[in-house]
Amino acid sequence: QKEVEQDPGPLSVPEGAIVSLNCTYSNSAFQYFMWYRQYSRKGPELLMYTYSSGNKEDGRFTAQVDKSSKYISLFIRDSQPSDSATYLCAMSSNTGNQFYFGTGTSLTVIP
Amino acid sequence: DTAVSQTPKYLVTQMGNDKSIKCEQNLGHDTMYWYKQDSKKFLKIMFSYNNKELIINETVPNRFSPKSPDKAHLNLHINSLELGDSAVYFCASSPHQVFSTQYFGPGTRLLVL
Numbered sequence: 001q002k003e004v005e006q007d008p009g010p011l012s013v014p015e016g017a018i019v020s021l022n023c024t025y026s027n028s029a030f031q032y033f034m035w036y037r038q039y040s041r042k043g044p045e046l047l048m049y050t051y052s053s054g055n056k057e058d059g060r061f062t063a064q065v066d067k068s069s070k071y072i073s074l075f076i077r078d079s080q081p082s083d084s085a086t087y088l089c090a091m092s093s094n095t096g097n098q099f100y101f102g103t104g105t106s107l108t109v110i111p
Numbered sequence: 112d113t114a115v116s117q118t119p120k121y122l123v124t125q126m127g128n129d130k131s132i133k134c135e136q137n138l139g140h141d142t143m144y145w146y147k148q149d150s151k152k153f154l155k156i157m158f159s160y161n162n163k164e165l166i167i168n169e170t171v172p173n174r175f176s177p178k179s180p181d182k183a184h185l186n187l188h189i190n191s192l193e194l195g196d197s198a199v200y201f202c203a204s205s206p207h208q209v210f211s212t213q214y215f216g217p218g219t220r221l222l223v224l
Contacts, residue, residue, distance in 0.1 A: 008152075043115075043201050043215030044154065086152060097167070101154040 003027055006089055006102030015111050019076040023089035023102045026070060030091040030098070033065050035074045038086045038104065047087075048074070079109045114138050115216035117202050123222045124192055132187045132219045134202030142166075143185035144213065145177060146201040154201070160185050161207075192223045 006023045013019055021035075032051055036044035048063045050056045050072075056063045062075040072091075076083055089102040115136045124130055136143060144167075145157045158177040159167035165177065174190040189196060202216040 038152075041218075043203075043217050045215070046213060049212065088154060096159075099156055099167075104152045104154075 002103075003098075003100040004089060004091055004102045007105055008103055010106040010108060012108045012110060013079055015079060015081060015109055017079050017109070019079050019083070019107060019109075021074040021076075021087050021089075021105050021107070023072050023091075024070055025072075025091055025100075027091070027093075027098065028070075029093040031094045032092040033063070033072050034090040034092075035061075035063055036088040036090060036101075038088060040085075044088055079107075081109045081111050084108045115202055115204055115214050117200075117216040117219050119219060120217065121220050121222075123224065125224055126192055126194060128192050129188070129190045130192060130221075131189070132200055132202075132221075134185045134187070134216060136183055136202075136204040136214070136216075138204055138206075138214060140204040140206050140214075141182060142205050142207065143179065143182070144203040144205075145185065145187050146203065146215075147171075148199045148201060148218070150198070158185075158187075189221075192221075194223050197221055197223045 004025045034049040035047045037047050038044045050063050050065050053065045053067045060077045064073045086104040086106050088104040092099040118133045142161045144159045148154045157171050160179045163179045176188045178186045199218045201218045203213045205213040
């Protein structure tokens, strides 16, 4: 079983839709939860990170962590064509000695 | 200004050759990383250096050897290249081993023929 599971998609939505991206994990040691965006032929770019459980909002993006279910989500409101990219979740233990990326979900927002 | 830079951007080489990829960061970070991203986009950490000291060394063939001349540079040397080494290699950096704030370079696309 992989440490982090993420549906690879592809996911295609119309402009303006609300997008929900999710990851599940099995390791209780994970305390930091990150979301990265990767455009084609570019390096991953950190979008948001959350420590432990709870929600975090930044503009159109909201990250949620449910440690009891070992489930994290990224919501994108009012999606734009410029949001079209691969979204990778990542998780880390407190000490950083365990760190894993999900396989990424490919998102296309259609104008 | 580029925060994390890598050279070369593209590398095409023959099996059996030895090659190096260079990485530099101007963010003043203490920790640098090398990742490999395969054709299915799976991103896997290979090495991590903190203040020039190796702190993570995942299960990679010993043909891969990182070298950190100073905390702003982390180079990756690969000996006896194999077809399966073809991938995109990303360098990243973060402050104080804090994985939550990593900044990635643009990647080096390696193709072994």
